[in-house]
């Protein structure tokens with residue numbers, strides 16, 4: 001494989017699987033050239049250039065609203081010009097394959113690649129298909145799914161492959177020592193509790209964690225790493241007397257999450273699809289607070305699935321308070337037996353080979369290129 005073009009964005013849940021694929025391809029083909037199509041304002045414009053070796057192209061695009069609306073007329077117009085712009089990029093870069101990992105940004109470029117006869121693969125992270133996957137699934141050569149249950153929604157797809165989420169492979173290959181070091185944690189053994197609300201932070205989780213902060217001193221042997229989300233950082237930081245709580249570390253965003261997760265003992269967070277793939281690949285116990293603001297309430301379904309398997313404890317946002325959360329966290333730190341059982345249950349659900357399986361598929365479709 002000489003050149004691969006990727007697209008995915010809006011949230012970390014779509015961007016990181018694309019980067020995991022890029023890194024796996026790079027390992028197999030060290031000379032491969034990689035480019036990425038995203039938007040200027042999306043999270044991808046901050047995350048992808050940090051990779052250093054990926055050319056970043058931009059298009060302008062907005063999401064469709066689910067209801068019938070005049071706004072969609074304008075969206076169709078931007079979609080058409082984004083397809084046109086994508087075709088120019090594709091012509092310039094001449095990829096062997098095109099990979100889309102979802103978010104509406106990936107719609108026009110994948111569609112353009114298909115029209116130009118470039119082999120295409122899309123990856124879906126959730127059980128219930130996103131709108132972009134639903135639209136693209138009838139055009140692309142391969143739809144790679146993270147969870148087997150997605151298959152039933154993909155009646156018109158050419159080929160469906162159950163790969164898992166490529167981010168799972170990244171976290172199992174990560175380095176816990178580097179993770180601790182990057183957080184400024186000098187010891188090698190004291191447990192790390194990681195608290196974060198998905199890739200953009202979550203107000204409700206932030207409020208509960210703020211209420212928990214005074215308790216953290218009660219467990220001085222534990223490191224609490226709290227990721228606020230970039231936009232919430234300054235406000236939250238101004239509410240926390242950090243010098244009084246030496247075992248608390250507050251960050252706006254973590255760019256080396258695989259290493260940090262590899263060093264983590266317990267996660268408190270949202271139930272986004274990529275987070276779940278990471279937790280299960282590592283066998284990491286968690287307290288999950290699903291976002292109630294997502295399509296079809298899919299995060300609750302995600303969290304419930306993990307809880308039913310004994311891999312996680314779910315708290316609904318409606319029942320979330322600092323006290324309730326603290327009680328759960330404390331219990332899971334103190335009850336090492338329960339922690340162990342949860343960890344084993346999580347690990348049984350993991351698919352650590354996902355990125356390799358997916359790149360095998362890419363090789364297959366690249367080889368049939370006319």
Ligand SMILES: CC(=O)N[C@H]1[C@@H](OP(=O)(O)OP(=O)(O)OC[C@H]2O[C@@H](n3ccc(=O)[nH]c3=O)[C@H](O)[C@@H]2O)O[C@H](CO)[C@@H](O)[C@@H]1O
Pocket residue numbers: 011012013014016102125126167196197198199200227252253254255256257270271272273274275276278291294298299
């Ligand atoms: C609110 C919303 O629409 N959420 C959706 C979004 O989630 P969102 O992107 O928030 O959540 P995911 O759990 O899927 O992915 C988050 C990713 O960002 C990483 N991370 C997070 C924080 C941080 O500081 N650093 C970092 O690297 C995580 O390790 C993970 O890889 O896309 C997912 C995949 O379609 C969906 O399942 C979620 O429901």
